Amino acid sequence: MSRYLVDKFLYTVDRDPELVERYREDPRGTVAWWESERANDLLNCHSGEASTWLRFADDERDALSTHDYVRLFELGAHPFLTLTLFIAMFERDYEEPLGFQKQYAERLSGFTLPYPDIAT
Amino acid sequence: MATVVAVIASTHHPFYYRASTSTGPDRPPFADEWVRKITAFRETLTRARPDVLVMVGSDHFHQLWLDNMPQFLVGKAPFYDANWYNEEREFGLPRMKLRGQEDLSAHVLRAGLDAGFDLAFSNELRIDHSITCPIITLRPDADLPVVPVYTNIFAPPLPQPKRFVQLGQAIRQIVESWPSDLRVAIVGTGHLSLELGGPRQFGPHGPDPEFDRRAVEWIANGDLDGCLAEVTLDSLHAPGNATHGFMDFMLMMGVAGAGAKADYVDSLDLFHTMEAYFTWYPNGVPEVGA
Numbered sequence: 153m154s155r156y157l158v159d160k161f162l163y164t165v166d167r168d169p170e171l172v173e174r175y176r177e178d179p180r181g182t183v184a185w186w187e188s189e190r191a192n193d194l195l196n197c198h199s200g201e202a203s204t205w206l207r208f209a210d211d212e213r214d215a216l217s218t219h220d221y222v223r224l225f226e227l228g229a230h231p232f233l234t235l236t237l238f239i240a241m242f243e244r245d246y247e248e249p250l251g252f253q254k255q256y257a258e259r260l261s262g263f264t265l266p267y268p269d270i271a272t
Numbered sequence: 273m274a275t276v277v278a279v280i281a282s283t284h285h286p287f288y289y290r291a292s293t294s295t296g297p298d299r300p301p302f303a304d305e306w307v308r309k310i311t312a313f314r315e316t317l318t319r320a321r322p323d324v325l326v327m328v329g330s331d332h333f334h335q336l337w338l339d340n341m342p343q344f345l346v347g348k349a350p351f352y353d354a355n356w357y358n359e360e361r362e363f364g365l366p367r368m369k370l371r372g373q374e375d376l377s378a379h380v381l382r383a384g385l386d387a388g389f390d391l392a393f394s395n396e397l398r399i400d401h402s403i404t405c406p407i408i409t410l411r412p413d414a415d416l417p418v419v420p421v422y423t424n425i426f427a428p429p430l431p432q433p434k435r436f437v438q439l440g441q442a443i444r445q446i447v448e449s450w451p452s453d454l455r456v457a458i459v460g461t462g463h464l465s466l467e468l469g470g471p472r473q474f475g476p477h478g479p480d481p482e483f484d485r486r487a488v489e490w491i492a493n494g495d496l497d498g499c500l501a502e503v504t505l506d507s508l509h510a511p512g513n514a515t516h517g518f519m520d521f522m523l524m525m526g527v528a529g530a531g532a533k534a535d536y537v538d539s540l541d542l543f544h545t546m547e548a549y550f551t552w553y554p555n556g557v558p559e560v561g562a
Contacts, residue, residue, distance in 0.1 A: 156338055159338060163333055167334075167357060169361075194339065195337055195339055196337060196340055225470070230333070230427070231468055231513055231514075232332065232333065232426070232469055232514065233333060234469050235468055235469035235473070236358060240358065240361060240362065253473060253474040254474055256473070257471050257472065257473045257474055258471075260470060260471040262471075265510060266509060267509070271429065272338050
């Protein structure tokens with residue numbers, strides 16, 4: 153399990169407008185590229201340094217590659233990160249205000265307390 | 273010594289800016305009432321005539337990230353750029369720039385460390401909507417220097433609720449021991465019951481109106497004992513998965529002091545979450561126009 157890395161993917165994509173669009177259009181390709189080229193970047197650090205050990209578990213890679221935010225919730229991805237990024241990608245496809253957010257809640261309606269742990 | 277002229281606790285709703293500035297068909301039906309309430313709330317700060325604002329909030333995974341996550345952090349910089357691309361994108365928030373009050377930042381850090389709080393610090397901090405929302409609502413000219421204080425209510429493991437209260441109590445004492453003749457307002461924002469990214473999000477009300485009712489009562493009455501007896505890190509999951517932001521209200525109850533009844537209390541039941549606004553005047557209610 154690499155919940156931290158799932159959060160890191162959501163965080164780094166969310167803060168880059170180009171990556172938001174790229175992930176929307178090509179989730180599988182973007183996840184594969186990111187895991188191979190970006191997953192080990194040390195973020196708030198000098199450039200040129202990197203970690204060596206970070207990779208997704210298969211179910212995490214699959215959930216990200218299919219935009220499956222229900223599965224991401226189940227895996228304990230930070231709900232704020234998932235919500236923020238998915239609003240950026242998909243709110244535009246809904247005419248009614250908050251239409252996407254309400255559908256998002258509905259699709260998670262099978263979850264009851266306690267929710268999956270989000271600690272990293 | 274410096275004087276604490278007002279203590280203010282508020283929710284920070286990132287939709288206020290867009291709701292209050294939109295016109296015509298884009299203007300939501302609740303906007304006018306919301307603006308009226310905010311305008312009245314703003315007056316409670318204005319009449320205290322502050323020179324400096326200590327601003328308590330929480331970074332929402334903007335500058336602070338899981339590779340290096342402080343529990344409590346104080347900004348010490350001459351300026352703070354503010355708001356981020358994803359807040360512009362989702363909420364329409366404007367880019368802002370606030371002046372810092374470095375002498376007070378240094379004093380808070382030194383005295384806080386000496387009082388047993390191992391505060392992190394930042395000399396280059398871009399602040400987010402947890403601090404800019406109350407600037408927009410309470411001081412839209414953004415003309416006063418600030419000392420930002422960030423808490424971790426977001427990335428577990430979190431500090432215990434009582435630690436937030438203790439830090440609030442310490443901040444009050446520390447500000448009052450600052451050798452300065454300036455007038456300081458301490459402003460903090462948090463949440464009542466709130467769900468983000470979960471099944472109870474974006475409902476017609478906050479996810480737990482009963483929690484909200486009791487929370488408003490605790491805050492308005494300064495009922496720290498009652499609040500601390502019931503609120504734990506575990507219990508805060510029940511009212512909504514983002515309700516740990518309530519601990520920033522508890523911090524502000526610590527600033528105001530145990531048993532201190534708020535001089536001004538207001539709330540607004542909105543879709544998604546309840547708004548709540550509180551002001552305490554430690555030295556008595558200032559006269560209008562004083």
